[in-house]
Amino acid sequence: MPQLLAPALLQQLQQRLVPQSGAEFHHAAIGRGGQQQQNTSIRGDHIRWLNNAEQPDAQWLTLMEQLRVGLNQRLFMGLFDYESHYACYQPGAFYRKHVDALPGSRNRILTTVLFLNEQWGADDGGELQIFDMENNLLQQVVPEAGTLVIFLSECFPHEVLTTKRHRGSIAGWFRVSNSHYGF
Numbered sequence: 543m544p545q546l547l548a549p550a551l552l553q554q555l556q557q558r559l560v561p562q563s564g565a566e567f568h569h570a571a572i573g574r575g576g577q578q579q580q581n582t583s584i585r586g587d588h589i590r591w592l593n594n595a596e597q598p599d600a601q602w603l604t605l606m607e608q609l610r611v612g613l614n615q616r617l618f619m620g621l622f623d624y625e626s627h628y629a630c631y632q633p634g635a636f637y638r639k640h641v642d643a644l645p646g647s648r649n650r651i652l653t654t655v656l657f658l659n660e661q662w663g664a665d666d667g668g669e670l671q672i673f674d675m676e677n678n679l680l681q682q683v684v685p686e687a688g689t690l691v692i693f694l695s696e697c698f699p700h701e702v703l704t705t706k707r708h709r710g711s712i713a714g715w716f717r718v719s720n721s722h723y724g725f
């Protein structure tokens with residue numbers, strides 16, 4: 543989906559990627575909970591989780607809350623909550639092919655990626671490639687400001703190609719509550 547957001551909100555979200563904005567980024571890890579580890583051979587981005595007590599984070603989270611309610615009403619997806627982080631990829635960074643949810647874990651259901659980069663060029667790299675479960679390339683998405691990508695977390699392996707420019711995005715996940723299963 544290109545250009546979904548109001549330009550003013552997009553601009554404010556872009557500002558949060560500027561190092562002087564006061565926002566602290568840290569090296570992203572892979573795995574969850576106690577199994578988290580840094581592995582720069584798999585991903586090289588720096589992240590910061592969005593905070594509902596700050597702007598413009600709250601505006602983005604409000605939009606995603608509206609989407610969550612809409613999806614639940616129309617598609618009965620039972621989405622329980624949403625978490626998201628800003629991600630900065632410096633030149634040379636990438637995120638190798640992965641899925642955002644382990645099959646069967648039923649925690650992360652739907653992935654969103656909003657891109658924050660103005661005038662991305664054909665030679666800038668950093669495209670998001672999306673595959674099916676047989677490893678066929680389905681889409682190659684240019685990380686241009688305002689484009690929002692949404693896909694089922696368990697079903698679409700994806701990869702961020704090595705970027706030649708600073709590359710900003712907000713990745714997020716609609717989740718179901720694990721405690722809703724097994725009763």
Ligand SMILES: O=C(O)CCC(=O)C(=O)O
Nearest residue numbers: 629642655670702711713
């Ligand atoms: O920034 C992107 O294009 C996607 C990042 C990603 O796949 C992730 O954080 O899981």
Ligand SMILES: [Fe+2]
Nearest residue numbers: 640641642700
């Ligand atoms: Fe991912």
